[in-house]
Amino acid sequence: MSNGELQWIIPDGYIPPDSSGQLESHESICVLNLNGEEVTVTVNAFFEDREPLLGMKTTVEGRRTKHIRTASLQAEGRFIPKGVPYAMEVVSSGPVYVQYSRLDSTQAENALMSVMAFPVKE
Amino acid sequence: MSNGELQWIIPDGYIPPDSSGQLESHESICVLNLNGEEVTVTVNAFFEDREPLLGMKTTVEGRRTKHIRTASLQAEGRFIPKGVPYAMEVVSSGPVYVQYSRLDSTQAENALMSVMAFPVKE
Amino acid sequence: MSNGELQWIIPDGYIPPDSSGQLESHESICVLNLNGEEVTVTVNAFFEDREPLLGMKTTVEGRRTKHIRTASLQAEGRFIPKGVPYAMEVVSSGPVYVQYSRLDSTQAENALMSVMAFPVKE
Amino acid sequence: MSNGELQWIIPDGYIPPDSSGQLESHESICVLNLNGEEVTVTVNAFFEDREPLLGMKTTVEGRRTKHIRTASLQAEGRFIPKGVPYAMEVVSSGPVYVQYSRLDSTQAENALMSVMAFPVKE
Numbered sequence: 072m073s074n075g076e077l078q079w080i081i082p083d084g085y086i087p088p089d090s091s092g093q094l095e096s097h098e099s100i101c102v103l104n105l106n107g108e109e110v111t112v113t114v115n116a117f118f119e120d121r122e123p124l125l126g127m128k129t130t131v132e133g134r135r136t137k138h139i140r141t142a143s144l145q146a147e148g149r150f151i152p153k154g155v156p157y158a159m160e161v162v163s164s165g166p167v168y169v170q171y172s173r174l175d176s177t178q179a180e181n182a183l184m185s186v187m188a189f190p191v192k193e
Numbered sequence: 194m195s196n197g198e199l200q201w202i203i204p205d206g207y208i209p210p211d212s213s214g215q216l217e218s219h220e221s222i223c224v225l226n227l228n229g230e231e232v233t234v235t236v237n238a239f240f241e242d243r244e245p246l247l248g249m250k251t252t253v254e255g256r257r258t259k260h261i262r263t264a265s266l267q268a269e270g271r272f273i274p275k276g277v278p279y280a281m282e283v284v285s286s287g288p289v290y291v292q293y294s295r296l297d298s299t300q301a302e303n304a305l306m307s308v309m310a311f312p313v314k315e
Numbered sequence: 316m317s318n319g320e321l322q323w324i325i326p327d328g329y330i331p332p333d334s335s336g337q338l339e340s341h342e343s344i345c346v347l348n349l350n351g352e353e354v355t356v357t358v359n360a361f362f363e364d365r366e367p368l369l370g371m372k373t374t375v376e377g378r379r380t381k382h383i384r385t386a387s388l389q390a391e392g393r394f395i396p397k398g399v400p401y402a403m404e405v406v407s408s409g410p411v412y413v414q415y416s417r418l419d420s421t422q423a424e425n426a427l428m429s430v431m432a433f434p435v436k437e
Numbered sequence: 438m439s440n441g442e443l444q445w446i447i448p449d450g451y452i453p454p455d456s457s458g459q460l461e462s463h464e465s466i467c468v469l470n471l472n473g474e475e476v477t478v479t480v481n482a483f484f485e486d487r488e489p490l491l492g493m494k495t496t497v498e499g500r501r502t503k504h505i506r507t508a509s510l511q512a513e514g515r516f517i518p519k520g521v522p523y524a525m526e527v528v529s530s531g532p533v534y535v536q537y538s539r540l541d542s543t544q545a546e547n548a549l550m551s552v553m554a555f556p557v558k559e
Binding site: 081084117158175183185189 | 439441460465467468469471500501502503504534535536538540547548549550551552553556
């Protein structure tokens with residue numbers, strides 16, 4: 072039985088710069104690791120007008136999920152800028168499942184969107 | 194003709210703890226059973242910081258759908274906690290189709306999101 | 316080059332019974348027909364607690380799209396009831412692409428959700 | 438390792454004609470180009486009641502993303518009309534990944550929806 076894929080793509084990344092109301096605007100990369108062992112997840116961000124920001128790493132324990140706030144990711148002190156369109160490649164050291172969700176609270180009432188990330192099959 | 198898959202994954206589970214306005218915040222696992230016979234659907238929940246909650250079961254009659262409120266699922270009296278990020282594995286005794294939707298009414302105005310669950314092909 | 320699939324599944328159907336604000340609550344089955352000829356699209360609805368409503372038909376011209384309001388579909392004078400969870404099977408006489416979207420304006424502010432329907436490969 | 442597909446389908450296109458609140462209603466076709474070289478992306482629009490609008494072109498640099506506002510696309514001075522249901526075929530000169538998102542601010546509070554475009558495999 073498969074435990075997922077090693078590479079997933081999310082073309083529409085965007086951290087809303089503003090929040091209002093009760094909840095904070097944010098994006099989450101939701102990873103499910105059904106393996107027995109921890110995996111290392113590397114997120115690479117691609118932009119419209121600048122060089123990619125590569126190698127933002129985190130780990131997900133075995134038989135656990137992690138809902139990763141994109142604003143928390145970094146590589147050598149560099150973070151994904153807010154208010155800038157970008158895209159993500161998610162690469163894992165072991166097979167996982169990945170979903171992407173965004174909460175936009177620019178206005179006081181919330182807006183939600185979610186997609187399953189696109190699996191790359193080798 | 195295929196009637197679906199036996200295993201589906203939903204990495205972004207979250208039962209919003211608050212509701213306001215006319216509708217209650219909730220998630221639904223929407224299962225379509227095109228077979229002639231009833232299937233048993235088992236939902237396993239995976240968390241960020243605790244052991245999985247396995248074996249929450251329900252049934253779906255043949256040629257019927259069931260839109261399962263995640264807050265209604267339980268295994269030996271244990272329920273999925275509200276306000277906690279988690280992920281789901283949905284395993285069925287016969288092939289089915291699965292979609293996941295969330296209504297968030299934390300604010301008075303509603304926010305909706307929906308994804309097709311990710312099918313695991315054996 | 317493929318022009319799509321003959322059968323698509325949408326497990327989470329629901330026509331919101333209430334509308335407020337500027338727009339009316341509705342669901343749309345969006346069909347793209349890239350073939351040269353018209354296709355006939357048959358929608359079958361499956362419920363939680365009653366027999367399926369089968370054989371709701373419409374046509375989509377060649378090299379055209381049609382965004383079908385589910386509330387407009389009928390078979391022998393029977394319509395999909397509002398406010399009832401259901402699921403859909405969409406069967407086409409020729410290959411097409413299908414997306415499902417819902418606008419909920421139960422509250423004055425709108426909520427949107429959309430999924431690509433799930434293709435059945437024979 | 439694959440860098441995506443050459444053809445993607447989005448059946449539910451619609452540019453909301455009205456905006457209110459802080460953000461403007463719009464749709465985006467989000468393209469990720471993981472290749473080393475620039476690709477040319479051609480968008481073809483299909484309607485319910487008129488001839489297709491073909492050949493709207495743009496480019497995406499190598500190792501870059503572009504979030505393309507559909508209202509900005511044109512072919513020989515013809516644009517996609519607002520407030521009209523349509524569908525899109527996205528054809529690229531090299532493999533890419535495509536996601537579609539819509540922000541509707543017809544009401545002051547925002548509504549969001551997003552889907553991964555449907556890949557056509559040849």
